[in-house]
Amino acid sequence: MFQNTSLVLVLLAVFATATHAQLVGESCAPAACGNLTIKYPFWLRGRQPAYCGHPTFAVTCDDDDDPTGATASPPPSLNGSYLRVLAIHYGNSSVVAFHANLVESSACRATRFNMSSSLALSLLAVSRANAGLLFSANCSRTPPTGSLPVNCTGFSGGGEWFLSLNRMYDPGGPARAVDTVGCQYSVVPVLPWSELRSARDYAGLVRRGFLLEWTSVPVDCAACNASGGECRYDAGAMGFGCSCPGGRLQPATCAEKSSARSSRNE
Template identity: 25%
Template structure:
């Protein structure tokens, strides 16, 4: 029987995968996919709380981070950033996967009355798995116009040096506004029922904006295998997507897949705020 003697480099190559797993395990901290309370809003999967969970590793969806802030007068204000703009999170309903948000600049999170609020940006959801809820409707603000069409509502307090500010819905075609030489258009959203109940929308549109609008979320493609295997999707700066499993392990893509590390717990709490 012949015996083969391999060089030391050969054995080192065999040990490299094990070395990689050990190093990777050292870099990834154990996580409990925790839940937090910010005011009357519960923050839990697929959302995660900034300043508590590290941006290098978190349990939740990318782009679903919520900041719990203090504006000087109100404490524990939940904020989410969508398309680079801040929104005040009023409620998260985990049963129907919906959330109630308002543009931060015109929300109740900003102290003072909203007599004539100015919406400054469109709603930009990018590639996030978010859609406008069925009980919300788009509104289009048209600023610095030569006049307002008959189907639109003029907002006198936003007029500027004789130029009109008009409020319409997203159903009007762009061509219908062409004759009014508007300098700027901003599309936002409100809850349809609140708009319908407004008796004088020209004056109290600010209170309707303040009540916000609804968004619903769906599953991301990257998290499909993980969630179908009873896991919770997360991210790590070194490995990318990771899967937190209910048995305490962390896998690369799905529970029962490539093992990374152990020890997890899950906590689930109902939404503490309701849509009014």
């Protein structure tokens, strides 16, 4: 029994050492994907080790398929989803993205779309700073003021829908409940400064994207970098790690004294 226990402890020590070596091994310097700079909590799938960012923030750069740049590549995808990334703002923890399924089809597809469900397993949330395109049909009251008719005959759940723009995005519907009394409706987020003059504006508004925010990654990566370290995602600890000179892995910055985690793994 004692021999078995000793063997387990040895194997755990070997695994911890190997994991530590992987985390402090290859560099996680910021990488380029088109006009985007990819850095923690994001990482480039296929170009960087998975520890360079949070698991749900993997970015796939489609220009890998044509390194010559001879053909135009679509914007990078987020974590293998239909979300295409247009910009990342690290200063305020936000992303501008569009949903490929909404761009590549008619406006009628949006009448059956639920943005919240497409982000169900993500640490990103649709920002309430967005405006919202409201699709409504079969309303018991007059559609919202300024609504534009959209003919969806022949489309599942079709018929005549009305399209309007709300200045405040709310996934549960517009702030004025009267706008959706007795209605079928769907809300698609768009950038806050969007303008809707005709139903033909739909495609352009959706292609310009909407704001997403991340708030569930409470890490000061800048502090780690400023202390001479590189940011890592420690899958073993399911959290952030700061890879420091000399092979140390610290919980936050390289300025800290050697922690239990680093001394255990060294």
